[in-house]
Amino acid sequence: MFFVTYLRRELRRRMRQSVFIMLGLALGVGLVVTVMAVSSGMQQAQGNVLQGLYGIGTDLTVTKSPPPFKADDNNGFRITMTPSGAEVCDNGKCSSGAQTIDNLNGLSYGPLPYSTIAEVAKLGKVQAVGGGLVLTDQQMVVPASVATGGALPTSTSFYVDGVDFTHSTLGPYTDGKVTSGRSFAAGDASANVAVVDSNYASAHSLKLGATVTVAKTPFTVIGQVTQPQGSQPPDVYIPLARAQALATSQGKKLTGEVNSIYVTAVSAADIPTVQAEIGRLLPSATVTSPSSLANEVTGSLANTARLTSSLGRWLAVLVLLTAFAVASLLTIAAVTRRVREFGTLKALGWRSRRVIAQVMGESAVIGIVGGLLGVGVGFAGSAVIKAVAPKLSATVVTATGQHLTSATPSGSTSYDPTITRTVPITMSAPVTLDAILLAVVLAVIGALLAGSIGSWRIAQLRPADALARVA
Amino acid sequence: MYELTQVTRNYQKGRRTVSAVRDLSLTVDDGEWLAVQGRTGHGKSTLLHLLGGLDRPSSGSIDFDGRDLSGLKETQLTRVRCESFGYVFQTFNLVPTLSAAENVEAALVPMGIRGPERRRRVGAALESVGLADRMRHVPTELSGGQQQRVAIARAIVKEPKVLLADEPTGNLDEETRDDIVNLLEKLWLERGLTMILITHDSSVAKRAQRVGVMKNGNLSILRDSRRAERRRPEQRKAVAPEGEPEPAS
Ligand SMILES: Nc1ncnc2c1ncn2[C@@H]1O[C@H](COP(=O)(O)OP(=O)(O)OP(=O)(O)O)[C@@H](O)[C@H]1O
Numbered sequence: 001m002f003f004v005t006y007l008r009r010e011l012r013r014r015m016r017q018s019v020f021i022m023l024g025l026a027l028g029v030g031l032v033v034t035v036m037a038v039s040s041g042m043q044q045a046q047g048n049v050l051q052g053l054y055g056i057g058t059d060l061t062v063t064k065s066p067p068p069f070k071a072d073d074n075n076g077f078r079i080t081m082t083p084s085g086a087e088v089c090d091n092g093k094c095s096s097g098a099q100t101i102d103n104l105n106g107l108s109y110g111p112l113p114y115s116t117i118a119e120v121a122k123l124g125k126v127q128a129v130g131g132g133l134v135l136t137d138q139q140m141v142v143p144a145s146v147a148t149g150g151a152l153p154t155s156t157s158f159y160v161d162g163v164d165f166t167h168s169t170l171g172p173y174t175d176g177k178v179t180s181g182r183s184f185a186a187g188d189a190s191a192n193v194a195v196v197d198s199n200y201a202s203a204h205s206l207k208l209g210a211t212v213t214v215a216k217t218p219f220t221v222i223g224q225v226t227q228p229q230g231s232q233p234p235d236v237y238i239p240l241a242r243a244q245a246l247a248t249s250q251g252k253k254l255t256g257e258v259n260s261i262y263v264t265a266v267s268a269a270d271i272p273t274v275q276a277e278i279g280r281l282l283p284s285a286t287v288t289s290p291s292s293l294a295n296e297v298t299g300s301l302a303n304t305a306r307l308t309s310s311l312g313r314w315l316a317v318l319v320l321l322t323a324f325a326v327a328s329l330l331t332i333a334a335v336t337r338r339v340r341e342f343g344t345l346k347a348l349g350w351r352s353r354r355v356i357a358q359v360m361g362e363s364a365v366i367g368i369v370g371g372l373l374g375v376g377v378g379f380a381g382s383a384v385i386k387a388v389a390p391k392l393s394a395t396v397v398t399a400t401g402q403h404l405t406s407a408t409p410s411g412s413t414s415y416d417p418t419i420t421r422t423v424p425i426t427m428s429a430p431v432t433l434d435a436i437l438l439a440v441v442l443a444v445i446g447a448l449l450a451g452s453i454g455s456w457r458i459a460q461l462r463p464a465d466a467l468a469r470v471a
Numbered sequence: 472m473y474e475l476t477q478v479t480r481n482y483q484k485g486r487r488t489v490s491a492v493r494d495l496s497l498t499v500d501d502g503e504w505l506a507v508q509g510r511t512g513h514g515k516s517t518l519l520h521l522l523g524g525l526d527r528p529s530s531g532s533i534d535f536d537g538r539d540l541s542g543l544k545e546t547q548l549t550r551v552r553c554e555s556f557g558y559v560f561q562t563f564n565l566v567p568t569l570s571a572a573e574n575v576e577a578a579l580v581p582m583g584i585r586g587p588e589r590r591r592r593v594g595a596a597l598e599s600v601g602l603a604d605r606m607r608h609v610p611t612e613l614s615g616g617q618q619q620r621v622a623i624a625r626a627i628v629k630e631p632k633v634l635l636a637d638e639p640t641g642n643l644d645e646e647t648r649d650d651i652v653n654l655l656e657k658l659w660l661e662r663g664l665t666m667i668l669i670t671h672d673s674s675v676a677k678r679a680q681r682v683g684v685m686k687n688g689n690l691s692i693l694r695d696s697r698r699a700e701r702r703r704p705e706q707r708k709a710v711a712p713e714g715e716p717e718p719a720s
């Protein structure tokens with residue numbers, strides 16, 4: 001076919017230029033694919049973190065902010081250490097001298113009555129509801145005294161989850177797989193038994209039958225669970241009733257309370273409706289959806305996500321626009337150089353449309369090849385990112401509600417310990433079909449844009465003027 | 472064939488208006504060979520472009536076979552160009568990436584002639600210019616004379632009524648020039664073409680039936696041997712190659 005022959009010959013004649021345009025488009029498009037891959041990898045990673053924190057299948061969590069904390073003598077947990085002695089005050093109850101502190105706190109969230117679960121269950125479009133206690137066990141050995149300017153003792157802490165296993169299959173516990181021992185049974189509801197996370201177990205050498213101390217109470221380890229990779233599970237799971245009996249929130253027992261309610265909507269589309277209904281039912285509660293949780297995640301994961309969404313996107317757009325511009329300029333230059341050729345064709349009786357089709361055909365081929373190369377560049381980029389990306393981590397910081405003070409002759413220093421949960425993330429950058437299609441479409445659009453600018457010049461061309469030019 | 476009435480073609484050069492062709496009236500007969508001479512810049516090419524439907528006059532009318540070219544729409548004009556006019560340029564203007572055969576083929580593309588018929592006509596056209604053995608060569612592999620032969624084959628392959636040639640021998644040496652002029656004359660005789668040929672070269676011009684000179688955009692006829700030639704066909708036979716048939720008169 002004449003069209004194809006002519007097209008092939010012209011592309012071959014301007015091989016170097018064609019390849020240059022193709023590579024430019026490929027680079028721009030490849031960057032777009034890479035950025036898209038990275039950001040979908042980011043989304044996946046964030047999804048993993050959030051699911052790990054709040055449980056697979058949970059669409060919404062209902063929590064309440066703790067009552068405002070007033071740091072005075074009767075409120076909060078205060079440890080004062082001076083050279084002359086140590087004093088520990090727990091919401092106004094003080095004791096002095098060396099001692100071991102082991103508290104199970106539910107201070108991150110305010111308490112909600114257990115009956116709230118049933119109320120939420122009655123709302124429309126709600127599929128399932130469950131509740132539990134999200135707690136932190138804080139342990140510290142307080143010495144008899146601390147020398148002036150001496151180091152404060154450090155506290156250790158781990159996460160404890162009060163699991164309502166007799167009623168609900170929602171919440172972080174249900175994501176785990178029991179890898180050794182057994183899960184909770186109905187008879188365990190008020191027993192001092194614990195299931196521990198396998199990572200926590202190996203870090204602390206906790207075998208089956210070992211004892212883990214929670215709020216100065218020994219619990220027997222009956223099983224180990226493994227949570228999905230990338231999740232940030234609680235360390236120790238205990239029956240909800242035991243947790244309610246042992247935990248406190250700002251000095252008050254949590255008997256008959258939960259502090260996290262997990263809700264599943266009938267369908268993903270119902271999430272906003274359910275969220276609004278719960279908001280009306282419990283005006284003082286916070287209803288959180290996975291999308292609003294994304295803001296709570298900090299650390300290198302969040303930084304990288306921000307970087308890809310800002311810098312990466314701009315870089316890709318910039319390179320793409322540059323490629324478009326260069327392609328357009330080169331096409332204009334090529335058309336200008338071929339003005340006499342096109343004038344001759346017009347003199348032979350070629351319609352402008354046919355000449356334009358020829359130029360557009362050349363551009364389309366350049367665009368398609370550039371787009372396919374761009375997909376290749378995208379795959380390469382995503383592979384490179386997987387290979388060289390530093391290990392990322394997501395960090396979620398939670399307050400412990402404690403207040404530590406060290407009094408010295410020159411004054412006192414104090415700090416509020418927080419618990420930082422860091423989840424390691426394996427960075428992935430999957431190239432999606434959408435990205436591939438977008439790449440090819442973008443490259444073809446770029447090339448056709450260049451072609452149309454060239455064609456516009458051809459349409460302007462009067463054959464006599466074209467032929468008058470001496471090349 | 473042609474009836475030009477008071478044709479003017481102005482170019483705007485800054486504030487100044489240049490009349491490349493001015494008030495030109497001319498009649499061209501069916502099957503005649505008109506040569507146009509003239510100094511550079513006096514409007515020869517402009518006239519040829521007007522005759523070939525590549526350009527439109529600023530005023531006046533160009534009647535071609537009963538149609539006024541100056542009044543046609545662009546698509547109609549393209550159609551006329553495609554069917555009726557063959558061009559030959561001083562600089563050959565072959566598409567550099569296409570072979571000789573493909574360059575000739577390019578003229579048949581807009582006519583919608585395809586397949587075996589297209590190949591047959593391309594072959595015949597190249598044969599009639601003596602280049603049957605150079606079909607696959609690209610322009611850079613051909614001499615100037617051969618390139619011009621390809622251009623001539625491209626002009627005649629669609630069997631036009633009019634062959635328009637703008638200094639077809641301007642870039643060729645004397646011997647090649649004579650070959651090309653002989654070839655043009657042969658085709659003119661064989662095919663009953665109307666041929667309008669622009670040349671600086673008097674030895675080329677004198678072969679034509681009628682010779683005019685462009686001066687300041689106007690054409691004055693120097694010599695007209697149309698009637699004389701019709702009376703003396705044996706003379707025409709002398710310049711035609713051996714065994715060529717008589718032109719229809
Ligand atoms: N596109 C144009 N724009 C402005 N002026 C033009 C244009 N084309 C031709 N002219 C002017 O019109 C006049 C006639 O030009 P034309 O090309 O017809 O001359 P010519 O007789 O063919 O000359 P040559 O022998 O050098 O080819 C010249 O003065 C030229 O400068």
Ligand SMILES: [Mg+2]
Nearest residue numbers: 515516517637
């Ligand atoms: Mg000229």
